[in-house]
Amino acid sequence: MNSWNGLLKQYKDYLPISENTPGLSLNEGNTPLLKLDQLSQELGISLYVKIEGANPTGSFKDRGMVMAVAKAKEDGSDAIICASTGNTAAAAAAYGARAGLRCIIVIPKGKVALGKLAQAMIYGAEIFEIDGNFDEALRMVRNIAETEPIALVNSVNPYRLEGQKTAAFEVCDQLGKAPDVLAIPVGNAGNISAYWKGFKEYVNDGKRPQMRGFEAEGSAAIVQNRIIPNPETVATAIRIGNPASWHLAEEAVLESQGKMDFVTDEEILDAYQELAKKEGVFAEPASCASVAGVMKQVASGEIEKGSSVVAVLTGNGLKDPSTAMDNVLVKPRVVEADKEKFMEELKGCVSH
Amino acid sequence: MNSWNGLLKQYKDYLPISENTPGLSLNEGNTPLLKLDQLSQELGISLYVKIEGANPTGSFKDRGMVMAVAKAKEDGSDAIICASTGNTAAAAAAYGARAGLRCIIVIPKGKVALGKLAQAMIYGAEIFEIDGNFDEALRMVRNIAETEPIALVNSVNPYRLEGQKTAAFEVCDQLGKAPDVLAIPVGNAGNISAYWKGFKEYVNDGKRPQMRGFEAEGSAAIVQNRIIPNPETVATAIRIGNPASWHLAEEAVLESQGKMDFVTDEEILDAYQELAKKEGVFAEPASCASVAGVMKQVASGEIEKGSSVVAVLTGNGLKDPSTAMDNVLVKPRVVEADKEKFMEELKGCVSH
Numbered sequence A, B: 001m002n003s004w005n006g007l008l009k010q011y012k013d014y015l016p017i018s019e020n021t022p023g024l025s026l027n028e029g030n031t032p033l034l035k036l037d038q039l040s041q042e043l044g045i046s047l048y049v050k051i052e053g054a055n056p057t058g059s060f061k062d063r064g065m066v067m068a069v070a071k072a073k074e075d076g077s078d079a080i081i082c083a084s085t086g087n088t089a090a091a092a093a094a095y096g097a098r099a100g101l102r103c104i105i106v107i108p109k110g111k112v113a114l115g116k117l118a119q120a121m122i123y124g125a126e127i128f129e130i131d132g133n134f135d136e137a138l139r140m141v142r143n144i145a146e147t148e149p150i151a152l153v154n155s156v157n158p159y160r161l162e163g164q165k166t167a168a169f170e171v172c173d174q175l176g177k178a179p180d181v182l183a184i185p186v187g188n189a190g191n192i193s194a195y196w197k198g199f200k201e202y203v204n205d206g207k208r209p210q211m212r213g214f215e216a217e218g219s220a221a222i223v224q225n226r227i228i229p230n231p232e233t234v235a236t237a238i239r240i241g242n243p244a245s246w247h248l249a250e251e252a253v254l255e256s257q258g259k260m261d262f263v264t265d266e267e268i269l270d271a272y273q274e275l276a277k278k279e280g281v282f283a284e285p286a287s288c289a290s291v292a293g294v295m296k297q298v299a300s301g302e303i304e305k306g307s308s309v310v311a312v313l314t315g316n317g318l319k320d321p322s323t324a325m326d327n328v329l330v331k332p333r334v335v336e337a338d339k340e341k342f343m344e345e346l347k348g349c350v351s352h
Helices: A036-045 A062-076 A087-099 A114-122 A134-149 A158-164 A164-177 A190-202 A246-255 A264-277 A285-297 A321-327 A339-348 B037-043 B059-076 B087-099 B114-122 B134-147 B156-163 B166-175 B190-204 B246-255 B266-279 B286-301 B321-327 B339-348
Strands: A033-034 A046-051 A079-084 A100-108 A128-132 A183-184 A210-217 A259-263 A308-313 A331-335 B034-035 B046-051 B079-083 B102-109 B126-130 B181-185 B210-214 B259-263 B308-313 B332-336
Touching: A033 A158, A033 A164, A036 A046, A036 A264, A036 A285, A062 A079, A062 A190, A079 A087, A079 A134, A087 A100, A087 A114, A087 B266, A100 A134, A114 A128, A114 B114, A114 B126, A114 B266, A114 B321, A128 A134, A128 B339, A134 A321, A158 A164, A158 A190, A164 A190, A183 A190, A183 A285, A190 A210, A190 A246, A210 A246, A210 A285, A210 B210, A246 A259, A259 A264, A259 A285, A259 B286, A264 A285, A264 A321, A264 B087, A264 B114, A285 A308, A308 B079, A321 B114, A321 B190, A331 A339, A339 B126, A339 B134, B034 B166, B034 B181, B037 B266, B037 B286, B046 B166, B046 B286, B059 B087, B059 B156, B079 B134, B087 B102, B087 B114, B087 B156, B102 B134, B114 B126, B114 B134, B126 B134, B156 B190, B166 B190, B181 B190, B181 B286, B190 B210, B190 B246, B210 B246, B210 B321, B246 B259, B259 B266, B259 B286, B266 B286, B266 B321, B286 B308, B332 B339
Parallel strands: A046 A308, A079 A100, A100 A128, A128 B332, A183 A210, A183 A308, A210 A259, A331 B126, B046 B308, B079 B102, B102 B126, B181 B210, B181 B308, B210 B259
Antiparallel strands: A033 A046, B034 B046
């Protein structure tokens, strides 16, 4: 059965691994590709989700981070540094801990979900909050890594994309071929770029998928073709106004004959609840931009009926419990510990 | 690579599956077995963790729930019901959603971590809070299931243990044999019973492991051999004063020449932080009772040096972010967005 020992071992022939690269792993990768039965039927497509929240720290970031941290260790760094809104910080902290490297994380003050901040802290990362937004934090860590013996592990680190591309390999292996469409949330734009790199390396004979990226409306820098100084969206993990991999993402869309599009917060939250209530899948709000985008483009006819579509769910719903709480409509009902009263209450309820 | 399609398919020959059992799955099981390098060295044993938090809803409960809900659907129930402190509720709600069954959850008022409650709610479960503790909630759902066409999916449902035993199968397959010791948190005592059942069914020739169960000190009903009316522990998922599978758990310990023991909240929180900071593994506090117990029994000599030990981590750390926040010692430092000031601050810090 499970002979999985993490990405560096599984895909060593496709990754920049030398004999000196440490065998770092938290058993990342090998995440489920789940067919969504009810939504497939409703939309008239074959819809699958790649559940990246099953990774060790609960997001796709683990794929790139295991590669970046392994190379930092191989290159003799004794610390790693990054700027992050949350998921990157958690992944860096976990792999830093596993590798025995000091991990320094710079985040914008406020606006980071409790669970995410807690996670980096529990892994023992040293966390600094700066008075500024994500882009300013990113500028600072870039500057520091240029002059100090500290490895930058933000997505501008090329090893990150190398690790992340393995998700495309898995999609092909799990589906038996590439899907017609790959739908993916776009924040810093590294992941869409990595998937496309992965498909190009892995699919030589067959058809490669159209890459369809979805930004949140309030931070749709690429769609609007302008830097957004104060991005706003409920999908915090993609609330980024100046994506680091902007041009790679545009290339991916162009080369694959796909599209960069946006979805509203309302569409994201609707997809978030549909996924949970109809399929039993609880994904981080930002993740649901992909499924929301699929719904939008099926309705508009841009995704054809009958297509096979893989939507990437980038993070675990448990990453952001407060969004769940804010958007749950049915509150618990308080009843006495008495069977008859309970049954009265129960029979009076309308099933959701 | 990944041809995994969930437990009912993978282990159909070992499970009570008929031709009428629906192929229910959220791709549960196949969770990582991770070697803990640093803690193994420190303790002088080969220590592995079975990371059950990688399951679809973030805990081992998914294993039993997929089996129980599939049988409920096969038997014609149109609803499932359970009493739960959190993880069971989340699993029932997710599989209920996936199977298209109404899901009714009864919980004790208060004392359930935010993330857990949010999870069941987002999956669309109908949640009732009763003025009473867990044991009173359990009594009520048992009574209801006796007279109404509603399937009880608490751990007294025998299908739950059938599903849960598959974790023992995976441990054997991943390790290539059974370990010398299986260490596991004990709350309702279903999981230790299920693992032992699994080892007995799966290991015919080789040696079976000693089952070492660990209750929290404040809810150590089995160790103290008495019902605990008001159990108290930071490990909420095992805060149970009258375990449903009490006698099965005692049998497992007796037959395997293991031991039922307890650990303090301090030991649990210490293991919780050690796991995260030294190994990059973030598990729910209750999970860490197993690792805390291993540390305790290695120190006492009850677990021999050189043993191969698998400690079960029952749930994902993201299930309970507030415990993480309460126990993180280093708070974020706020600095100006200025490189020189940042470097001064950074160099002045002592690495953890």
